[in-house]
Amino acid sequence: MGRRPFFRGRKSCPFSGEGAPKIDFRDTRLLGRYVSERGKIVPSRITTVSALKQRELAKAIKQARFLGLLPYVVK
Amino acid sequence: MPYYESVLIARQDLSNQQAEALAEKFAGVITNGGGKVAKTEYWGLKSLAYRIKKNRKGHYLQLTIDAPAATVQEMERQMRLNEDLLRHLTLRTDELDTEPSVMMQKPSRDDRPRRGGFERDDNFGGGFGGGFSDRGDA
Numbered sequence: 001m002g003r004r005p006f007f008r009g010r011k012s013c014p015f016s017g018e019g020a021p022k023i024d025f026r027d028t029r030l031l032g033r034y035v036s037e038r039g040k041i042v043p044s045r046i047t048t049v050s051a052l053k054q055r056e057l058a059k060a061i062k063q064a065r066f067l068g069l070l071p072y073v074v075k
Numbered sequence: 076m077p078y079y080e081s082v083l084i085a086r087q088d089l090s091n092q093q094a095e096a097l098a099e100k101f102a103g104v105i106t107n108g109g110g111k112v113a114k115t116e117y118w119g120l121k122s123l124a125y126r127i128k129k130n131r132k133g134h135y136l137q138l139t140i141d142a143p144a145a146t147v148q149e150m151e152r153q154m155r156l157n158e159d160l161l162r163h164l165t166l167r168t169d170e171l172d173t174e175p176s177v178m179m180q181k182p183s184r185d186d187r188p189r190r191g192g193f194e195r196d197d198n199f200g201g202g203f204g205g206g207f208s209d210r211g212d213a
Contacts, residue, residue, distance in 0.1 A: 026082075027177045067082055067164055068123035068133065 013050035023056045025063035039074040079140040079147055081165040084133040094134035104150045110142020113171050118178040127161045
């Protein structure tokens with residue numbers, strides 16, 4: 001990387017391709033990675049999740065919140 | 076018949092047996108209505124991320140169901156009437172999942188009392204940076 005020292009290559013969606021984890025509202029360990037310390041859903045531009053998967057992910061997080069598996073807010 | 080998954084949260088002051096009896100009760104409603112219960116899971120007494128009806132903990136149960144819609148509606152109606160349930164969520168699924176779910180694979184690690192004594196839920200700690208540190212370096 002001589003020319004562009006800070007270029008890190010193309011980002012790719014963690015839920016696409018082979019061996020990608022399935023988005024499941026029960027998997028709090030997985031969902032927790034896409035939630036900020038405040039409990040907010042992290043935008044896909046930061047997490048590189050594709051738009052399709054981000055919608056799926058957001059739904060799963062909201063289902064997990066409803067069931068008390070994830071918090072709505074962390075104060 | 077369509078497939079469903081139903082997750083129930085029961086009051087914390089029930090015993091394990093009472094919670095499991097509750098699952099059996101609703102499984103009975105399904106079988107009476109001409110459906111099948113493919114799987115029943117008891118996830119244990121887990122702590123809730125926030126208080127629900129003054130409860131800090133709840134017994135989690137899951138039913139995996141193959142039943143007509145009317146039967147599922149009847150089950151949901153009875154769930155709403157049941158005062159031992161804090162909350163329930165029934166979702167339609169495309170296929171019947173008979174494998175044990177993620178909740179059974181790691182036996183409620185976050186509910187074990189920790190020796191250090193400080194309370195921190197690592198369910199939602201990591202926030203930024205945790206999961207996507209491997210940003211395309213490959």
